[in-house]
Amino acid sequence: MEVMMMLVYDQPGVMQRVMGEFNRKRINVETIVVGKCEMPERARIVLSIENREKATSVIEHLRALHEVIEVDLVSSDRHEAYALLFSKEGVCRITGTVEEVDQIVKKSQPERYIQAMNAI
Amino acid sequence: MKGARAAVELLEKQNVQVMFGIPGGVLLPFYDELVQSDIRHILVRHEQCAGHMADGYARVSKRPGVCVATSGPGATNLVTGVATAFMDSSPMVAITGQVATGVLGNDAFQEADAFSLMMPITKHNFRITDPKTLPEVVKKSFLIATTGRYGPVHIDIPVDIFTSDITEEQMSKEVRVPKPKRNLSDLLDAIKLLENAERPTIMVGGGVAWSQAGPDIVRLAELLMAPIVTTLMAKGSVPENHPLVLGVCGMHGRQVANYALNNCDVLLAIGTRFSDRVTGKLSEFGMKTKVVHVDIDSSEIGKNVKGRVGLVGDAWTVVHALIAGLQKRKKAATWKERILVLNKECDCDYDLRSDPLKPQKVIFELSKNLPDDAIVTTEVGQNQMWAAHFYKCYGKRMFITSGGLGTMGFGFPAAIGAKVARPESVVADIAGDGSLQMVVQEFATAVENDLPVVVALMNNGWLGMVKQWQKLFYGSRYKATKFAGSPDFVKLAEAYGAGALRVDRPSEVAEAIKRACKADVPFLLDFIIDPEEDVLPMTPPGKSTTECIKGRCMWKGDVA
Numbered sequence: 001m002e003v004m005m006m007l008v009y010d011q012p013g014v015m016q017r018v019m020g021e022f023n024r025k026r027i028n029v030e031t032i033v034v035g036k037c038e039m040p041e042r043a044r045i046v047l048s049i050e051n052r053e054k055a056t057s058v059i060e061h062l063r064a065l066h067e068v069i070e071v072d073l074v075s076s077d078r079h080e081a082y083a084l085l086f087s088k089e090g091v092c093r094i095t096g097t098v099e100e101v102d103q104i105v106k107k108s109q110p111e112r113y114i115q116a117m118n119a120i
Numbered sequence: 121m122k123g124a125r126a127a128v129e130l131l132e133k134q135n136v137q138v139m140f141g142i143p144g145g146v147l148l149p150f151y152d153e154l155v156q157s158d159i160r161h162i163l164v165r166h167e168q169c170a171g172h173m174a175d176g177y178a179r180v181s182k183r184p185g186v187c188v189a190t191s192g193p194g195a196t197n198l199v200t201g202v203a204t205a206f207m208d209s210s211p212m213v214a215i216t217g218q219v220a221t222g223v224l225g226n227d228a229f230q231e232a233d234a235f236s237l238m239m240p241i242t243k244h245n246f247r248i249t250d251p252k253t254l255p256e257v258v259k260k261s262f263l264i265a266t267t268g269r270y271g272p273v274h275i276d277i278p279v280d281i282f283t284s285d286i287t288e289e290q291m292s293k294e295v296r297v298p299k300p301k302r303n304l305s306d307l308l309d310a311i312k313l314l315e316n317a318e319r320p321t322i323m324v325g326g327g328v329a330w331s332q333a334g335p336d337i338v339r340l341a342e343l344l345m346a347p348i349v350t351t352l353m354a355k356g357s358v359p360e361n362h363p364l365v366l367g368v369c370g371m372h373g374r375q376v377a378n379y380a381l382n383n384c385d386v387l388l389a390i391g392t393r394f395s396d397r398v399t400g401k402l403s404e405f406g407m408k409t410k411v412v413h414v415d416i417d418s419s420e421i422g423k424n425v426k427g428r429v430g431l432v433g434d435a436w437t438v439v440h441a442l443i444a445g446l447q448k449r450k451k452a453a454t455w456k457e458r459i460l461v462l463n464k465e466c467d468c469d470y471d472l473r474s475d476p477l478k479p480q481k482v483i484f485e486l487s488k489n490l491p492d493d494a495i496v497t498t499e500v501g502q503n504q505m506w507a508a509h510f511y512k513c514y515g516k517r518m519f520i521t522s523g524g525l526g527t528m529g530f531g532f533p534a535a536i537g538a539k540v541a542r543p544e545s546v547v548a549d550i551a552g553d554g555s556l557q558m559v560v561q562e563f564a565t566a567v568e569n570d571l572p573v574v575v576a577l578m579n580n581g582w583l584g585m586v587k588q589w590q591k592l593f594y595g596s597r598y599k600a601t602k603f604a605g606s607p608d609f610v611k612l613a614e615a616y617g618a619g620a621l622r623v624d625r626p627s628e629v630a631e632a633i634k635r636a637c638k639a640d641v642p643f644l645l646d647f648i649i650d651p652e653e654d655v656l657p658m659t660p661p662g663k664s665t666t667e668c669i670k671g672r673c674m675w676k677g678d679v680a
Contacts (some may be wrong), residue, residue, distance in 0.1 A: 013235065013247065020240050060419035066244040066264060066297065 001030065001118045002055040003048045003074040009067045010036060010043040018045065018068065021061045027054045031116045042069065048079075048118035079118040085110035123251050124149040124282040126291060127215075128157050130258040136186050138162060138177065138540055140170040144190020145230060146217035149282035162540065162569050165561040167194050169533035171201010172559075175210045176537030179520050180495060182330070184211040184265045184273075185537065191217045192230030195237065195276075200527060203241040205272040207524025208353060209326060211265040212272035214238070220280040221249050234276045243271030251284035259295045268300035269417040270330055300416060303432035304441060310412045310429045311445045313386050319455040320346035321384035323369065323398075324435075326353030326523065327391015327416060333435040334358045337390065338365070340443050344388075345452035347459045349377040351392050352508055356519035360512045363460055370398040371659050372505040375675035376466035378665045380459060383408075388442075390414040391435045394424035395524070396661075404664040414438045466675055468510070476650040477626055479503070479578050483510040485629040486548065486576060490637065492516055494546045495538045499531040499555030502584035505655040507550040516545075529558030535573040536566050546637045548574040553606060554583040563616035566642040574636045575644045577609060580651040588654045592669065613644035624648040 008014050015034065022029055032047040049055055055073055062071045081101035085092040087110055094101050098117055105113055121129075127150060131139070138160040143151045154161055164170040167189040174185025185205075189198040195216040205212045216238075219228040235247040244264050246257045254277070261273040314320055322341050328334060334357040341348050341364050348358050349369040358365050369377035381387070387409045392398070399405035411428035413421050414435060421430035431438050470480045483506050490496070493516035498504040500522055513519045520538060522530035535549040556577055566573055578584075587601040613620035619639045623632045623646065636643040656671025 013239075016236065017239055024240065057423075060421075064300075064417065064419055 001048050001050065001079070002052050003046065003079065003118050004055060004059070004071065005074050006045040006062065006071045007037070007039075007069040008043055008045060009069070010041050011067070014043070014067045017065055018062065021058055021065070022049075025054070025058045025061070027058055031118060033116065046074070081118065082116040084114050086112040121286055121291075122149070122153075122282065123254055123277075123284045123286055124153040126254055126286040127258065127277070127282065128153040128159070129291070130255055131159060131186065132157065134258070134262045135183075139186040139188055140164055140173040140177075140537065141188030141215075142167055142170065142190065142194060143188075144194050144217060146191045146219060146279040147188065149279065150188075150217070150277075162565065164533070164565050166559070167197035168200045168529070169536075169559055169562050169565070171198050171212070171214065172204065172527070172530050172533035173537035173540070174212050174214070175201065175205045175208075175530075176497060176520060176534030177541045178205070178210050178212055178537075179329075179534070180518065180538045180541035182332070184213050184262055186213050186215070188215045189217070190230065191219055191234065192232045194230075195232055195234035199237055199241065202238060202272050202274060204522050204525045204527045204530055206241045206243070208522065209270045209330065210272065211270040213261045213265055214242075214272055214274045216274065216276050218247070218276045218278040221278045222280065224249075224278060234274070238274040238276070241272075242274045243269075245274035245276070247276040248278065248281050251281050251286060252290045254281060254286060255291045256293050256295045260297060263295065263297045267297055269327075300418070301432070302437070303418065303430075304438065306429045306431060307441060307445065310388075310431060311442065313410055313412055313429060314344060314388060314442070315447060316451075317344070317346075317384075317386035318451060319383060319385045320344050320452055321380045321387050322346050322348045323351070323381065323387055323389045323392060324348060324354040324357060325351045325390065325392025328354050328435045329357040331391070331416075331435040332357070333390075333439050336436065336439045336443065338362060340439055340446075343443065343446055345456035346388070347380045347456070347463070349373075349381055351395065351398055351523070352521060353523040354392070355508055355521075356513035356517055359514040361514040363463065364456075366459070366463055368508045370395075371400070371661070372509055372655050372657070374466055374509065375657055375668070375673060376459070376462045378659070378668075379462060382665055386410045386412065388412045388414070389425075390439065391416070393420045399424065400659050401662055401664045468673060470510075471672070473626055475626070477624055477629070477647060479506045479580075479647075479649045479653055480510050481626050482576065482578065482629055482647050482649065483507055483550070485633055486550070487512045489630055489633045490517075490548060491546050494518075494548060495520065495535070495542065496548050496550060497521065497531040497535040497538060498550045499552050500526045500528045501552050501555060501586075502580075502588065502655050503550050503552040503555070503578045505585070506578070509655070511550075528552075528555040530555075532556060532559045532573075532575060533562050535575075536562060536571050539571045539573050540569075543571075546574065548576055548636075551575050551577045552584060553577060553579045553581065553603065553609070556609075557606075560612065563613060563618050563642060567617040571642065572640055573642050574633075574639075575613075575642070576633070576636075577644060577646050578649050579606075579609065579646055580649050580653075581606060582651055584651075585655070591654070592658075593660070609644060609646045613642075616642075618642040618644055620644040620646065622646040622648065
């Protein structure tokens, strides 16, 4: 897994343009988180993709986009994960390392769940 | 002032002298302001051609061409023109009208999501939803189109933006766009490779045509004793009468050019993206070669050819840096001698006298009879490849073609655009009957605007290139490639008010070309050519040059 972090302009159409590059290169985005950040009118995108080869094939194309201010691969030993488990009792939130979250999800076998791996 | 007035003033301030377009409902406020403007507006007959004309204009003037289309069908028609410019890195500002912001997204009359449609085929695009951003968007568009690697920029403008108020303060807002970063950190490695090369070859691409670095590259080639091969897009950027310039390489390239490309030990590739039409089988391309890849766009380095020394910068700057860094050297003298001999021997059998008329004869006569500052455009298909292979481009001659997208119907409107940019030059479109029928209505535009372009129609009654593939790779099972109901092109051109002449004998070709060049109306030459003539030599798609189909090509040098 490779984690990529981008600083972009916070306006409509940006996600379509960024995702367009992944689409063209046939790269599946495993997880994506987008949100406002410390700078006004800017947003950060953090996403994870399968491997480094794919990441390097798209990164220069992303840098060429005028709405993307910076792109970099994030190196970190400890990747955080987040999951929401849906059951009859309600919604349960889990955060932790990738391994921890993965284990809990596997163990509890929830009816429906969503896992955001690496990208937070 | 109103948005429409502001838009026109902004275009005038960008020194826009001409725009190509068709109005429509949502563009009425804009066109109303154009009434008082000095900007020349050329009314086209189909929006696609507005795009190609702006593209042709840009390739000659090296300034952004401007095209305008209305919302919905206007925008969708424009798509092909914009995509063509994008694939060939041509600077363009494409403006489309849009339905009012209040109904945007509600499937209003003539609404199409032009912003999304244009996104993957533009360098950047804008949809204006706030009138106060109009001035900065227009200024930015022109900057983006011409900063770094050139490309088309699209602006989608809803009709109510044209009728909103814009303040002087908004008009005077300064804008900046980031310049692409240069990266010459591997320059010393590149110089070392080139200095130690025994068989260096320089391959130039469209980037060289845009940065006009041709003369400097010739100097570098002489210094290195390296032959120069060009891609289709670079044809005309280096003089083809120079002994070291071997001409166009690739699928239908000259054999000597492919020989140099496949037998060099160091390849200096400048402003090219290693298209599949050049490399053939990518896995076998340059296996014995060390590649130095120069491109202004960092995303091109390593995209198609891996394992290279990459230099990110514009062709002109990098070539000058290389010339400055290179020591005098003489090692490649034997290679140079060999190439010079092979280049002389690589002269094809034109079959100049035989009946029916051979297309090569027509191109040969065009090459001989067009003036030294002629601009040649081509359509796409056999006509394009014959032109690329047999037409000689030197001096002030230009060669304009749709290399990347391969758009049939590009050449005629591009010729019209080129004529607008350089009215004093003879502009000739080398056309095929398939391509011309896609854009034939533009004869009206050419006649109406007094733009006397020459159309040299290679009329063989077939979609020739597809037919050739059916013949060579599909056992001559022809499907949907024969035109059984073609018009009389001479009468058709005359119906538009253009001049026309049918030529079917080799002896008449030269005289006809001279007559067309002197005409003061658009002039069509209907060359009835041999329908059985293929474009050869040809390297089959996805194969290496060792598997080249030679036909009548008399090349004796080996390839591998």
